[in-house]
Amino acid sequence: MRRKGYGALLCEQHEFLAKLRGFSELYLFSDTAVSLYARLGWEKVEIVPFGSRLVIVMKKIGKRE
Helix, strand or coil: CCCCCHHHHHHHHHHHHHHHCCCCEEEEEECCCHHHHHHCCCEEEEEEEECCEEEEEEEEECCCC
16 A cells, blocks of 8 residues: 555654644554655654664654744
């Protein structure tokens, strides 16, 4: 189901809910969808071991209104 926009919609919804709850920074880790998150404005923070994999920790800072 890649390239249909579902991942972007899910991220948008999570970011919206986090903003409603007063969170200004969000973090995630991924080893499969890094390019998607980068396109959506997430920044790479570091690479860390997770089990037998290396994953990229990413951060997004919400806009202040």
